[in-house]
Amino acid sequence: MEEFHKNLDFDDNDSILVFEKLCKHYHLGQVELKVLRNIDLTINKGDYVAIMGPSGSGKSTLLNMIGCLDRPTSGKYILAGQDVSLLDDDRLSLIRGLHIGFIFQSFNLISQLNIIENIEVPMYYQGISEYESAARAEELAALVGLSDRLKHRPTELSGGQQQRVAIARALVNDPLIILADEPTGNLDSESGAEILAILEHLHEQGKTLIVITHDDNIARHSEKQIHLLDGRIQRQAYSR
Amino acid sequence: MLLFRLKRTVKLGIKSLWIHRLRSTLTTLGIIFGVSSVIAMLAIGEGASQHAQEQIARLGSLNIIIRTVEPPEEQNVTGQEQSFQEYGLTYKDAERLRSSIPNVEVVVPIRRLAQQAWYRNRKVAVEVIGTVPWHLETSPIRLERGRFLASVDMNYKQDICIIDERVIDELFAFDDPLDQDLKIASDYYRVVGIVSAQSPVSTARGVENEIAEVKRQSGANAGNIYIPLTTVKDRFGEMKIQLSGESGASVEKVELQEIIIKVAAMEQVLPTRETLDTLLNRFHKKDDYQITVPLELLRQARRTQRIFSIVLGSIAAISLLVGGIGIMNIMLATVSERTREIGIRRALGAKKRDIVFQFLSETLILTLAGGLLGIVLGSTIPYLVTYFGNMPTVITGGSLLLSFGISGAVGITFGLYPAYRAANMDPIESLRHE
Ligand SMILES: Nc1ncnc2c1ncn2[C@@H]1O[C@H](COP(=O)(O)OP(=O)(O)OP(=O)(O)O)[C@@H](O)[C@H]1O
Ligand SMILES: [Mg+2]
Numbered sequence: 266m267e268e269f270h271k272n273l274d275f276d277d278n279d280s281i282l283v284f285e286k287l288c289k290h291y292h293l294g295q296v297e298l299k300v301l302r303n304i305d306l307t308i309n310k311g312d313y314v315a316i317m318g319p320s321g322s323g324k325s326t327l328l329n330m331i332g333c334l335d336r337p338t339s340g341k342y343i344l345a346g347q348d349v350s351l352l353d354d355d356r357l358s359l360i361r362g363l364h365i366g367f368i369f370q371s372f373n374l375i376s377q378l379n380i381i382e383n384i385e386v387p388m389y390y391q392g393i394s395e396y397e398s399a400a401r402a403e404e405l406a407a408l409v410g411l412s413d414r415l416k417h418r419p420t421e422l423s424g425g426q427q428q429r430v431a432i433a434r435a436l437v438n439d440p441l442i443i444l445a446d447e448p449t450g451n452l453d454s455e456s457g458a459e460i461l462a463i464l465e466h467l468h469e470q471g472k473t474l475i476v477i478t479h480d481d482n483i484a485r486h487s488e489k490q491i492h493l494l495d496g497r498i499q500r501q502a503y504s505r
Numbered sequence: 506m507l508l509f510r511l512k513r514t515v516k517l518g519i520k521s522l523w524i525h526r527l528r529s530t531l532t533t534l535g536i537i538f539g540v541s542s543v544i545a546m547l548a549i550g551e552g553a554s555q556h557a558q559e560q561i562a563r564l565g566s567l568n569i570i571i572r573t574v575e576p577p578e579e580q581n582v583t584g585q586e587q588s589f590q591e592y593g594l595t596y597k598d599a600e601r602l603r604s605s606i607p608n609v610e611v612v613v614p615i616r617r618l619a620q621q622a623w624y625r626n627r628k629v630a631v632e633v634i635g636t637v638p639w640h641l642e643t644s645p646i647r648l649e650r651g652r653f654l655a656s657v658d659m660n661y662k663q664d665i666c667i668i669d670e671r672v673i674d675e676l677f678a679f680d681d682p683l684d685q686d687l688k689i690a691s692d693y694y695r696v697v698g699i700v701s702a703q704s705p706v707s708t709a710r711g712v713e714n715e716i717a718e719v720k721r722q723s724g725a726n727a728g729n730i731y732i733p734l735t736t737v738k739d740r741f742g743e744m745k746i747q748l749s750g751e752s753g754a755s756v757e758k759v760e761l762q763e764i765i766i767k768v769a770a771m772e773q774v775l776p777t778r779e780t781l782d783t784l785l786n787r788f789h790k791k792d793d794y795q796i797t798v799p800l801e802l803l804r805q806a807r808r809t810q811r812i813f814s815i816v817l818g819s820i821a822a823i824s825l826l827v828g829g830i831g832i833m834n835i836m837l838a839t840v841s842e843r844t845r846e847i848g849i850r851r852a853l854g855a856k857k858r859d860i861v862f863q864f865l866s867e868t869l870i871l872t873l874a875g876g877l878l879g880i881v882l883g884s885t886i887p888y889l890v891t892y893f894g895n896m897p898t899v900i901t902g903g904s905l906l907l908s909f910g911i912s913g914a915v916g917i918t919f920g921l922y923p924a925y926r927a928a929n930m931d932p933i934e935s936l937r938h939e
Contacts, residue, residue: 334852334932355856362854373849373936377521389513390854434853 280307281441281473282331287340289326289496300326302496304340308489310441313468314475315484318493324477325446327493331475332365332444333357345441362390366435368445372427374419374434380406381415384434391438398437405433409463425456432463443467445476449483461486511866518867521839532835533875535828536912539821540879541886543908544900546817548887550810552898557806564799568643569766569778571598573759576791592793593759598785602766606781608773611642615763616737622672622730623688629675631730633689635737643765651683651698658733665736667698671728687730692740694732702728774800825911828875829919836868836923847927848935857928864927868920869913876912880905 289301300323308314316324329335330342333349334357342350349360367373374383381402388398406412409429419427428448435443445464449457457480465486468474476483484490485504492499522529564570573593599614616635621628634640638654641647646669658665666687673682686693745757768777778798785794840847847860884905887898 329933332852334936355858358851358854358856358859361852367852369936373845373852375846375849377524377846386850387853390850390856390859392510395509395513438854 279310281310281312281345282306282308283341283343284330285341285343287330287337287342289323289330289335290338300496301330301337304498306491306498308473308475310473311468311471312473312475312489313464313487315487315490316475316477316493317479317484317490318499322493323496324493328444328446328475328477331442332367333360358390362387363438364441366438366440366443368428368431368435368443368448370447370450372419372424372431372451374427374430376419379416379418380411380422380430383419383430384437387434387438401437402433405436406430408436409433423456424452425459428452428456428460429463432460436467442473442475445474447477447479449478449480510862514863514866515870517863518870521843521867522870525839528835529871532832533828533871533878535824535831536872536875536915537828537879537882539825539828539915540876540908540912541883542817542821542824543911544880544883544904545886545890545898546814546821547904547907548883548898548900549817549890549896550814551901551904552887552891552896553806553810553813555899556897557803557810560806561799561803563645564797564802565643565645565765565767566771566800566803567767567769567774568799569768569774569781570797570799571764571766571781571785572795572797573762574793574795576793588755589758590755591758592791594761594764594794596760598788599761599764601784601788602764602781605784606766606777608768608770608777609766610769611639611765611767613637613640613643613765613767614734614761615640615765616734616741616760617762618737618741620689620730622676624676624685627676629672631672631689631728633737633741634729634731635734635741636731637734640731643767646700646702649699649701651696653698653700654731654733659735662735662739663733664692664694665697665733666694667700667731668696669700669728669730670702672730673699675728689730689732690740694730700731771800774798825915829915832868832871832916833919833923836864836920837926839867840864840923840927843927844930844935844938847930848932848938851932852936860928861921861924864924865917865920868923869916872912872916872920873909876909879912880908883908 284304284306287301287304287306288299291298291300304327316327318324326335330337333344333352336357337350340350341348344360345364349357352360361367375386378386381399384402384405385398388401393401403412403415406415409432411426411429411433414422414426419430422430428451443464448464449460452460461483464474464476464483474487476487478484488504490502490504492501571594576590576592594614596614599612603609603612613636618633618635620631620633622631636654637659638656641653648667649670651667653667654665657663666689668682668687676682676687677685682696682699685696687696688694743758743760745759747755747757766777766781768774775798778796782796850860850863884900887900890896891898
């Protein structure tokens with residue numbers, strides 16, 4: 266992993282991730298389903314990107330690819346200067362744990378664990394000591410305004426609170442990129458607005474955010490919108 | 506670092522198992538029973554072999570023991586209440602055995618009587634053993650003080666005796682027993698030696714039963730008194746009169762209760778047994794003797810032990826197998842229930858081996874807990890077997906370690922597949938799983 270860290274020394278304007286002619290195909294029996302076709306994409310450090318498009322257009326597939334949960338069928342994926350399309354499973358797991366923060370539509374908290382333990386999970390896999398990780402988890406719980414709920418189970422929280430826990434968990438290892446797949450999709454507009462405010466705040470702190478959304482409100486906040494259609498980038502737009 | 510992980514993983518495992526405590530408990534039952542039967546099996550096996558060895562040591566592996574037994578009841582033709590019976594081993598038998606059977610090194614003729622011994626005003630039930638000076642060659646008892654019988658004692662029918670430690674315990678509170686006089690029946694005998702106590706052989710019959718009965722009545726577990734065979738013949742005769750009913754009486758004449766024969770080498774034991782059986786058979790029309798070969802007892806004990814081990818071993822193997830399969834089944838169910846959790850953990854940086862570790866340690870916690878409970882249960886079974894089944898058992902530390910090891914091995918064997926299955930699930934699909 267040493268080399269990977271070394272490769273992280275790049276200029277502010279440098280691209281944090283680059284897709285070159287990236288394709289993802291699924292085989293369903295005889296039929297080959299082309300979910301992503303020749304995607305060329307560059308995202309810079311500190312960008313706030315919204316991915317939009319109709320259902321089934323390949324948004325989640327693209328996001329999973331960025332998050333190293335999936336491997337391309339063909340093409341290149343360069344993350345922080347390193348080609349990750351060739352890495353083995355252990356390496357990809359390490360990258361996910363260190364450099365990617367996931368936020369899901371359905372929160373995806375572990376129901377057996379309480380809030381603080383949920384936030385600690387990514388640190389556990391990086392071997393951070395119990396003491397240190399407890400302190401960091403509490404700090405992040407405070408950041409998302411949940412200091413008084415540390416020992417609660419996820420099921421005892423509202424959707425908006427659960428998503429805040431998920432955000433705290435995503436931030437815990439100080440990742441390069443935060444990926445969110447419809448983070449407000451399961452929330453009412455008020456909680457949704459809260460989540461958006463937190464994301465906005467993270468962006469202001471210089472985090473790289475990539476968010477899938479159907480919500481024009483989020484899109485308006487973002488700097489760059491990528492419109493997918495049928496596995497292709499239909500257009501990219503820049504606001505601001 | 507590794508220790509820290511282990512601690513967290515074990516904590517997590519216990520937590521997940523605790524959520525489904527009933528399920529976890531039921532799952533471990535198979536292991537509990539398996540482990541307890543392993544321990545019980547080993548304890549019974551060990552007990553049987555120690556018991557057999559003790560018995561052999563007591564009876565002597567080079568010995569052949571011939572005992573007088575009451576012949577099967579004969580029809581009383583006259584219908585009279587009184588009867589006279591003469592049976593059993595004789596001095597002639599002993600003489601014949603010594604002179605005509607090759608390989609025989611020592612022949613010890615023995616007369617046994619149930620009697621009461623007095624010292625001052627104290628009384629104890631004892632077994633009087635009329636024997637010869639070379640008795641000790643066939644017996645594990647040791648001379649502790651004084652002397653054993655000598656040939657002069659035989660020739661002059663001396664009124665002397667050698668007592669064992671149990672008699673001392675009963676009769677002599679403070680006095681030194683050596684050179685004291687004991688009263689048995691109506692005569693006095695001088696104590697010339699002290700020997701170690703010999704616990705009664707479990708195959709005891711006839712006279713020994715009677716002695717046991719007398720001892721039970723007197724409430725004491727008293728010992729043996731050794732007296733020259735010639736003296737015993739002189740003082741007590743060979744007749745035994747038993748009163749039965751109102752006027753009925755039966756008279757029995759028995760010369761010797763026992764003849765112990767010692768051969769030179771182990772491999773001569775069984776052939777010699779055959780020869781002497783043939784010889785005795787020629788002179789005994791009635792079925793009035795019985796031959797015991799300690800060596801054969803050992804073989805028999807081993808055979809019984811082997812059967813026990815096979816039966817218990819199969820029970821143990823089957824329950825461990827069934828227990829293991831049960832655990833695998835539950836772990837597979839757990840893995841598929843927790844598919845989404847696995848997906849989440851993978852997305853948050855868990856490597857495949859982290860997932861393997863997590864589920865394997867859950868299985869191990871289950872089986873090792875089962876192993877511990879099995880050890881507790883398994884350690885009580887041998888006591889019950891000893892108490893109700895009257896079988897000796899010995900639990901060794903090795904058997905506890907072994908069974909704990911077995912439960913760990915079961916955990917790893919049956920936990921690996923579910924754990925690998927969990928680790929190899931596609932993270933994206935797991936995340937999508939409801
Ligand atoms: N494992 C798979 N096997 C086969 N087809 C798949 C697989 N995963 C995704 N697809 C297909 O790929 C296409 C894109 O799926 P994806 O989840 O990326 O869409 P999406 O844009 O996120 O849609 P939505 O807005 O509904 O979430 C869909 O047609 C889907 O059926
Ligand atoms: Mg989607």
